[in-house]
Amino acid sequence: MKEIFEILEQNARATPEQISTMVDKPVKEVEKTIKQAEKDGTIVKYKTIINWPKLGKEDVWALIEVRVAPQRGVGFDAIAERIYQFPEVYSAYLVSGTYDLAILMRGKNMQEISSFVNEKLAPLEQVQSTVTHFLLKRYKENGETFHLPKETNRRLPVTL
Amino acid sequence: MLNTKSTATKARDSLISQKVATLPPSGIRKFFDLLSSVEDVISLSIGEPDFVTPWHVREAGIYSLEKGYTMYTSNSGMPELRRELAHYLEVRYGVSYHPEHEILITTGSSEGLDLAMRAIINPGDEVIIPDPCYVAYPADIILAGGVPILVPTNEENNFVIRTTDIEARITKQTKAILIGYPANPTGAIMSKKEADAIAALAKKYDLLVISDEIYARLVYGVEHICFPSLPGMKERTILISGFSKSHAMTGWRIGYVAAERRFIQALTKIHQYTMLSAPTMAQMAAIEALRNGEVEIERMVQEYNRRRRLMVKRLNEIGLSCFEPKGAFYAFPSIKATGMNSEEFAEKLLVEEEVAVVPGTAFGPCGEGFVRCCYATSLPDIEEALRRMDRFIRKSGLNTV
Numbered sequence: 001m002k003e004i005f006e007i008l009e010q011n012a013r014a015t016p017e018q019i020s021t022m023v024d025k026p027v028k029e030v031e032k033t034i035k036q037a038e039k040d041g042t043i044v045k046y047k048t049i050i051n052w053p054k055l056g057k058e059d060v061w062a063l064i065e066v067r068v069a070p071q072r073g074v075g076f077d078a079i080a081e082r083i084y085q086f087p088e089v090y091s092a093y094l095v096s097g098t099y100d101l102a103i104l105m106r107g108k109n110m111q112e113i114s115s116f117v118n119e120k121l122a123p124l125e126q127v128q129s130t131v132t133h134f135l136l137k138r139y140k141e142n143g144e145t146f147h148l149p150k151e152t153n154r155r156l157p158v159t160l
Numbered sequence: 161m162l163n164t165k166s167t168a169t170k171a172r173d174s175l176i177s178q179k180v181a182t183l184p185p186s187g188i189r190k191f192f193d194l195l196s197s198v199e200d201v202i203s204l205s206i207g208e209p210d211f212v213t214p215w216h217v218r219e220a221g222i223y224s225l226e227k228g229y230t231m232y233t234s235n236s237g238m239p240e241l242r243r244e245l246a247h248y249l250e251v252r253y254g255v256s257y258h259p260e261h262e263i264l265i266t267t268g269s270s271e272g273l274d275l276a277m278r279a280i281i282n283p284g285d286e287v288i289i290p291d292p293c294y295v296a297y298p299a300d301i302i303l304a305g306g307v308p309i310l311v312p313t314n315e316e317n318n319f320v321i322r323t324t325d326i327e328a329r330i331t332k333q334t335k336a337i338l339i340g341y342p343a344n345p346t347g348a349i350m351s352k353k354e355a356d357a358i359a360a361l362a363k364k365y366d367l368l369v370i371s372d373e374i375y376a377r378l379v380y381g382v383e384h385i386c387f388p389s390l391p392g393m394k395e396r397t398i399l400i401s402g403f404s405k406s407h408a409m410t411g412w413r414i415g416y417v418a419a420e421r422r423f424i425q426a427l428t429k430i431h432q433y434t435m436l437s438a439p440t441m442a443q444m445a446a447i448e449a450l451r452n453g454e455v456e457i458e459r460m461v462q463e464y465n466r467r468r469r470l471m472v473k474r475l476n477e478i479g480l481s482c483f484e485p486k487g488a489f490y491a492f493p494s495i496k497a498t499g500m501n502s503e504e505f506a507e508k509l510l511v512e513e514e515v516a517v518v519p520g521t522a523f524g525p526c527g528e529g530f531v532r533c534c535y536a537t538s539l540p541d542i543e544e545a546l547r548r549m550d551r552f553i554r555k556s557g558l559n560t561v
Binding site for chain 2: 007021024155156157158159
């Protein structure tokens with residue numbers, strides 16, 4: 001069962017027929033498992049990884065460290081929710097260490113990010129401080145590398 | 161492999177040893193040349209993993225260079241690596257080798273095979289091999305002055321040599337049986353029962369067994385039978401293996417031989433005059449591979465298994481009946497239904513649909529009627545290749561079932 005999701009995680013376009021062959025289970029069973037997982041939220045969404053800079057679209061990304069005051073009863077969750085609901089926030093994590101929330105955000109330009117921090121994030125009552133790191137270069141994301149040449153093309157065409 | 165027709169080379173160069181001059185080049189040279197002239201080929205004719213060596217292993221190799229491990233090691237290989245190997249073979253297969261006297265680190269398993277042949281063969285000695293088999297088997301036997309004796313195998317006997325067929329070919333000159341399971345090119349594995357039968361035969365006729373187990377880790381849904389682990393077989397088996405297939409380390413050239421002391425001593429004699437020692441960097445990387453490589457092996461095996469199922473299923477669907485390969489990364493479908501011979505099939509497929517497969521005849525006369533398709537290739541490439549093969553077969557209007 002787990003294997004079906006491992007395959008989909010690597011390739012969202014794998015068809016139930018293909019998966020059924022790969023895991024040696026009936027197509028019907030695979031289809032049922034996927035349907036069920038889509039329904040119960042095991043499969044959250046199917047997305048595509050795009051290398052945007054290739055299309056000349058250069059978003060600005062920032063990693064923001066946020067120190068916040070936890071609240072009685074809800075800890076960090078309530079303030080985290082206040083923050084991650086903003087569509088500008090791409091990812092949000094509660095982390096251990098010298099700050100509490102790690103926010104990854106995407107903007108059209110630096111201006112957009114700085115106004116988000118200045119006008120939306122920093123003024124929140126529970127937010128004690130923020131440190132904004134602009135991303136300079138992306139090497140690897142979601143397990144995919146952007147700059148390495150394809151490693152598979154180095155074999156001789158025939159070896160016995 | 162040996163194409164007897166091309167043996168009679170014209171105008172033999174007297175400066176080249178006769179043995180080498182008459183040793184035919186790999187039987188499908190023509191096919192290779194053709195292949196290099198076709199662009200955009202999807203190649204199913206490769207005999208190595210498409211994975212790059214796992215990073216932790218590569219990193220260990222880099223570190224060894226940083227630290228300046230650039231000198232020879234002892235002829236037998238680094239003691240640490242031999243200890244790791246002894247431990248590995250003991251834990252995994254329950255066969256114990258003394259790390260100091262019973263293991264030799266070689267420059268790939270190919271060197272081990274060559275050493276073994278040279279160390280055991282007297283002129284005219286016969287070595288029994290399966291047909292089809294890996295191309296180096298007969299060549300190494302001939303170069304060592306021996307005579308390869310081919311034992312036919314086919315789908316009916318799961319491409320494993322049958323003892324009755326071996327027995328029929330045993331003579332006073334028979335010295336050894338050279339087997340390699342999981343097998344290249346068929347993907348066949350050897351069951352416990354089949355292995356036991358060969359073991360019994362080896363005892364009965366006092367034969368050596370050279371067991372090439374380079375694909376040992378690439379088995380699907382079955383346990384690999386390590387030949388020397390069979391009762392009474394350690395003393396008459398030379399085990400040859402390496403890291404190329406299990407750890408995707410083909411280019412590092414690192415392998416090993418495990419056998420009783422008298423054999424290892426003999427092999428080491430040749431090794432010390434020819435190779436001296438296996439590459440030091442590769443030995444350091446191999447230590448890391450043995451210590452921390454299991455997770456990556458499992459990942460690769462799982463991935464191969466998915467591709468294997470896809471390829472075998474699709475081959476059967478398009479009318480090329482395919483025996484279920486349970487090891488290595490090859491499928492060996494029959495192309496008899498197309499009415500073509502292996503070379504013709506491979507050449508036409510290459511020219512018309514730009515898919516490269518290896519004619520079975522490259523691996524021996526019994527490979528006729530088959531082609532070798534390697535599934536160590538990305539899933540999309542396998543799918544596309546099979547689409548093209550399907551089109552090829554239908555276009556040719558062939559009498560497939």
